[in-house]
Amino acid sequence: MNVQLPAEKLTPKDFASDQEVRWCPGCGDYAILKAMHKSLADMGVRPENTVFVSGIGCSSRFPYYMATYGFHTIHGRAPAIATGLKLARPELDIWMVTGDGDALSIGGNHLFHVLRRNVDINILLFNNEIYGLTKGQASPTSRIGQRSPSTPMGSVDSPAEACVFALGCNARFIARGIDVQAKELGELFSRARAHKGASFIEIIQNCIVYNDATFASFTEKAVAAEMQLHVKHGERMIFGKERNKGIRFNAQTFALEVAVMGENGVTEADILVHDEKNRVVAGLLAAMRPPQFPEVLGVIYCDPAPSYEAAVAAQDAAARAKGPGDLDKLMRAGNTWDVA
Amino acid sequence: MNLQAHDTGVATPHTSDLDSIVVRFAGDSGDGVQLLGSQFSQETALAGNSLATFPDFPAEIRAPTGTTYGVSAFQINFGSRLIKTAGDQPDVLVALNPAALMVNYKGLRKGGLVILDAGAFKDKDIKRAGFAVDPRLDGTLKEFRVMEIDISTQALEVAKPFGVSQKEALRTKNLWVLGLVSWMYDRELKSTMEYVSRKFGAEDPIGKANLAALNAGHAYGETHELSGDVAPVSMPSVKVEAGTYRLVSGAESLAWGLVAGAQLAGLEMVLASYPITPSSPILHILARLKQFGVTTFQAEDEIAACCAAIGASYGGKLGVTASSGPGIALKTEAIGLAIGTELPLVVVNTQRGGPSTGLPTKTEQSDLFLAVFGRNADAPMPVIASRAPGDCFDVAIEAVRLATKYMTPVMLLSDGYIANAAEPWRIPSMANYAPFNVQFRTDPEGFHPFLRDPKTLARVWAKPGTPGLMHRIGGIERDYNSGNISYDAANHQKMTDTRAAKINNIADDIPEQTVEVGETQGKLAVVGWGSTFGPINRAVFNMRAKGLDVSHIHIRHIWPLPRNLGTLLKSYEKVLVAEMNNGQMLQLLRGQYLVDAKGLLKVSGQPIKIAEVEDAIRSQLASA
Numbered sequence: 001m002n003v004q005l006p007a008e009k010l011t012p013k014d015f016a017s018d019q020e021v022r023w024c025p026g027c028g029d030y031a032i033l034k035a036m037h038k039s040l041a042d043m044g045v046r047p048e049n050t051v052f053v054s055g056i057g058c059s060s061r062f063p064y065y066m067a068t069y070g071f072h073t074i075h076g077r078a079p080a081i082a083t084g085l086k087l088a089r090p091e092l093d094i095w096m097v098t099g100d101g102d103a104l105s106i107g108g109n110h111l112f113h114v115l116r117r118n119v120d121i122n123i124l125l126f127n128n129e130i131y132g133l134t135k136g137q138a139s140p141t142s143r144i145g146q147r148s149p150s151t152p153m154g155s156v157d158s159p160a161e162a163c164v165f166a167l168g169c170n171a172r173f174i175a176r177g178i179d180v181q182a183k184e185l186g187e188l189f190s191r192a193r194a195h196k197g198a199s200f201i202e203i204i205q206n207c208i209v210y211n212d213a214t215f216a217s218f219t220e221k222a223v224a225a226e227m228q229l230h231v232k233h234g235e236r237m238i239f240g241k242e243r244n245k246g247i248r249f250n251a252q253t254f255a256l257e258v259a260v261m262g263e264n265g266v267t268e269a270d271i272l273v274h275d276e277k278n279r280v281v282a283g284l285l286a287a288m289r290p291p292q293f294p295e296v297l298g299v300i301y302c303d304p305a306p307s308y309e310a311a312v313a314a315q316d317a318a319a320r321a322k323g324p325g326d327l328d329k330l331m332r333a334g335n336t337w338d339v340a
Numbered sequence: 341m342n343l344q345a346h347d348t349g350v351a352t353p354h355t356s357d358l359d360s361i362v363v364r365f366a367g368d369s370g371d372g373v374q375l376l377g378s379q380f381s382q383e384t385a386l387a388g389n390s391l392a393t394f395p396d397f398p399a400e401i402r403a404p405t406g407t408t409y410g411v412s413a414f415q416i417n418f419g420s421r422l423i424k425t426a427g428d429q430p431d432v433l434v435a436l437n438p439a440a441l442m443v444n445y446k447g448l449r450k451g452g453l454v455i456l457d458a459g460a461f462k463d464k465d466i467k468r469a470g471f472a473v474d475p476r477l478d479g480t481l482k483e484f485r486v487m488e489i490d491i492s493t494q495a496l497e498v499a500k501p502f503g504v505s506q507k508e509a510l511r512t513k514n515l516w517v518l519g520l521v522s523w524m525y526d527r528e529l530k531s532t533m534e535y536v537s538r539k540f541g542a543e544d545p546i547g548k549a550n551l552a553a554l555n556a557g558h559a560y561g562e563t564h565e566l567s568g569d570v571a572p573v574s575m576p577s578v579k580v581e582a583g584t585y586r587l588v589s590g591a592e593s594l595a596w597g598l599v600a601g602a603q604l605a606g607l608e609m610v611l612a613s614y615p616i617t618p619s620s621p622i623l624h625i626l627a628r629l630k631q632f633g634v635t636t637f638q639a640e641d642e643i644a645a646c647c648a649a650i651g652a653s654y655g656g657k658l659g660v661t662a663s664s665g666p667g668i669a670l671k672t673e674a675i676g677l678a679i680g681t682e683l684p685l686v687v688v689n690t691q692r693g694g695p696s697t698g699l700p701t702k703t704e705q706s707d708l709f710l711a712v713f714g715r716n717a718d719a720p721m722p723v724i725a726s727r728a729p730g731d732c733f734d735v736a737i738e739a740v741r742l743a744t745k746y747m748t749p750v751m752l753l754s755d756g757y758i759a760n761a762a763e764p765w766r767i768p769s770m771a772n773y774a775p776f777n778v779q780f781r782t783d784p785e786g787f788h789p790f791l792r793d794p795k796t797l798a799r800v801w802a803k804p805g806t807p808g809l810m811h812r813i814g815g816i817e818r819d820y821n822s823g824n825i826s827y828d829a830a831n832h833q834k835m836t837d838t839r840a841a842k843i844n845n846i847a848d849d850i851p852e853q854t855v856e857v858g859e860t861q862g863k864l865a866v867v868g869w870g871s872t873f874g875p876i877n878r879a880v881f882n883m884r885a886k887g888l889d890v891s892h893i894h895i896r897h898i899w900p901l902p903r904n905l906g907t908l909l910k911s912y913e914k915v916l917v918a919e920m921n922n923g924q925m926l927q928l929l930r931g932q933y934l935v936d937a938k939g940l941l942k943v944s945g946q947p948i949k950i951a952e953v954e955d956a957i958r959s960q961l962a963s964a
């Protein structure tokens with residue numbers, strides 16, 4: 001008889017590698033790392049079946065600090081390496097860690113394709129709106145006017161929106177979290193892992209050295225309730241210190257707007273209920289950014305579709321159903337002749 | 341009838357001893373010339389002749405009809421002796437339109453035979469091809485024998501009863517010509533008939549029209565009692581090693597060799613590739629071989645393709661990526677990652693003319709520097725080259741062996757000529773190949789990811805999913821003793837030295853350099869690599885028959901080079917390197933061995949000719 005020993009319950013510490021963490025003190029990456037250690041322990045995953053693949057950047061050092069398998073690759077190409085790994089080993093749990101430059105600048109092409117193919121990989125984009133590792137140049141998510149060594153007079157290029165981009169790539173799971181909100185991040189990690197197909201999480205991450213407080217307008221404790229909208233499937237999109245604000249659809253402008261309940265005849269029934277399968281609303285939510293709107297956090301969109309590696313594996317299996325190929329036979333098929 | 345065999349008073353079209361004949365088919369890119377050529381090759385192979393082919397097609401898929409840049413050609417050299425090249429000069433040219441004549445008649449042997457489709461020689465076609473006057477009338481072709489047949493009308497007439505469109509009817513021209521040429525050389529039509537029936541189905545009117553055209557061309561030869569130059573010639577079969585033979589193209593044998601290599605290594609394969617001429621057939625062939633444990637992935641670009649292959653190797657499969665020059669250039673950073681993380685990877689480079697887009701459909705050997713040196717930093721990797729279509733099979737197996745045994749990317753150099761050309765090939769039996777099964781690390785005792793085999797210096801291969809072996813690898817320099825990231829100066833020196841030593845040591849695991857024809861010392865060695873094998877070999881053979889002291893050395897292992905190569909080269913008074921680039925192997929050998937080698941260098945997009953090598957040998961031996 002084959003006795004299956006129950007795997008011992010692992011703790012967050014069991015997911016931390018023995019390597020000294022080398023991010024700047026106070027970097028938001030620490031909090032994300034901690035949330036991940038805890039989340040993996042809570043989910044009861046096996047470290048040997050878990051792989052972290054990353055590109056290049058401060059954020060991409062992440063795999064070195066995980067006691068799982070890990071591959072720190074080259075700038076921008078983690079989606080391609082993770083795709084190859086997933087094709088080779090569909091049974092592995094693959095996480096990808098990338099930065100705003102890594103994912104949306106040099107790796108924009110690969111991010112597009114891993115999302116549209118819907119490869120079953122959990123993608124974590126640490127967005128600090130700056131190039132951390134190369135000492136603070138503007139990134140594709142930096143806002144207009146951002147001063148940096150490469151943009152001394154302020155950045156003039158229009159920023160990319162990570163979640164809008166992901167939706168445009170036909171990603172089927174899109175979420176947003178904040179580095180220091182460990183509990184919410186943990187929930188997103190667990191949702192992402194459960195989702196079959198590419199899961200995309202934008203994590204708002206503070207770079208204390210080169211872009212400190214760039215998200216303060218919605219992350220500061222004092223403003224958090226007014227400036228954060230935590231969406232949950234099936235629940236009304238209500239926020240605010242008084243829980244009296246909400247998001248409603250304006251049929252005249254065909255846009256979302258903030259409405260205050262109890263003012264101008266607005267009632268709770270006017271506030272939209274979050275339906276994470278609604279792609280049109282997801283697009284509007286993803287594009288809603290402070291300061292005009294609260295920052296939308298949580299699972300913005302989730303509507304599963306068949307994953308790429310499963311479709312590839314199905315074709316491979318169909319071709320192999322007739323038995324393994326015989327190379328001697330293959331080479332002798334068609335026109336041959338014998339010489340005595 | 342339109343048959344006119346001008347009596348030009350020049351020699352017969354065929355070589356006097358008639359032990360080989362070179363036929364070149366040329367027409368518009370929509371005329372089906374490649375099909376005509378490959379079917380004729382198939383018939384010829386089945387007749388037991390030795391042969392070599394040279395498909396020579398334009399970069400444009402369908403250039404405007406009748407233009408010279410839309411001309412597609414297929415050359416075959418076949419004979420009753422061992423054929424080593426597709427032939428320097430055609431003996432027979434079939435020109436299906438004036439443009440095909442324009443592009444090709446100058447290459448024809450004096451006294452050669454031109455078969456023209458007179459139906460395609462309308463005034464506007466002649467002008468369009470760039471002839472001021474009709475070349476049949478102004479003496480342009482006076483050095484050749486000319487046979488004019490209104491092939492277009494013949495094909496139209498034959499196809500008419502099957503109710504196919506005018507366009508489809510005209511497209512049976514290639515089969516009509518195949519019938520005629522098959523009659524001229526006494527070839528069996530059976531394999532072509534089977535091919536047509538398979539392709540169209542027995543009842544399809546287009547298929548029937550094509551079969552009728554094939555038979556009509558053949559009957560035309562019989563009933564018109566063509567005589568003299570065009571009388572049927574029969575070519576006895578060539579004496580070769582016993583075995584089962586087939587025609588094989590370089591792309592086919594390379595793809596099969598990769599499958600064979602993966603089987604011998606005990607691995608499944610992931611091929612990741614991005615379409616590019618002339619590499620794409622490897623992707624197409626392997627995409628149909630899923631039952632062999634092959635998974636194929638058409639990536640978004642070559643960078644992604646190389647990265648995906650690396651990801652697959654990291655996962656414990658054989659990662660393979662295939663491309664051509666511009667794509668290989670894109671892969672270089674990722675290849676560096678595979679070198680740094682010491683993962684196996686096979687990179688197939690089917691070379692083409694460059695730089696940049698260059699000549700996508702033409703052949704060249706100009707990526708040798710790219711293969712050996714073309715990466716940032718000290719990033720050595722083995723490079724091996726195939727010399728002929730059938731040879732790709734063994735070279736691919738060797739690439740897999742080196743990649744898995746030494747945990748390294750390997751670059752396999754083929755080229756456009758090898759990939760597209762076909763040759764008779766004695767089909768190997770897998771039972772004759774010794775397996776080289778990969779051993780994955782599973783023991784956690786004392787494990788770290790950069791533990792090395794003391795002899796090969798290869799690191800252990802531990803794949804994700806293995807309990808107790810969780811580890812991290814990456815592009816940052818790794819500590820020799822733990823595999824953890826390290827910025828230590830002495831460690832970087834040691835790791836750089838180790839990476840170099842690991843690759844250099846492969847020289848102990850490859851055959852010593854041998855001499856293909858001739859002696860291990862003497863007046864002159866002609867050195868080649870890759871697809872120049874045929875012309876060099878034949879030229880050296882011919883010159884030795886004339887009493888000249890010349891030998892042929894052909895290099896397969898380009899990096900590391902065979903241990904004895906330096907000593908061997910120094911045992912000749914002169915060394916001549918013949919290659920289709922501007923002197924890359926020449927520089928490599930001069931740099932490695934301080935030999936005063938000279939070059940026979942050609943970058944015309946066409947293979948080197950036997951006569952060119954012979955001339956170079958003569959002039960080398962004539963000068964003091």
Ligand SMILES: Cc1ncc(C[n+]2csc(CCOP(=O)(O)OP(=O)(O)O)c2C)c(N)n1
Nearest residue numbers: 056057058059075099100101102131132133
């Ligand atoms: C091919 C290549 N180009 C440039 C770099 C330099 N480089 C390293 S990280 C980086 C940007 C990182 O920014 P981001 O992805 O936002 O990561 P962060 O450091 O902010 O986490 C750049 C440009 C590189 N490593 N490789």
Ligand code: SF4
Nearest residue numbers: 024027058132207208
């Ligand atoms: S530079 Fe910024 S992102 Fe990088 S480690 Fe320091 S604080 Fe974190």
Ligand SMILES: [Mg+2]
Nearest residue numbers: 099100128130
């Ligand atoms: Mg960044």
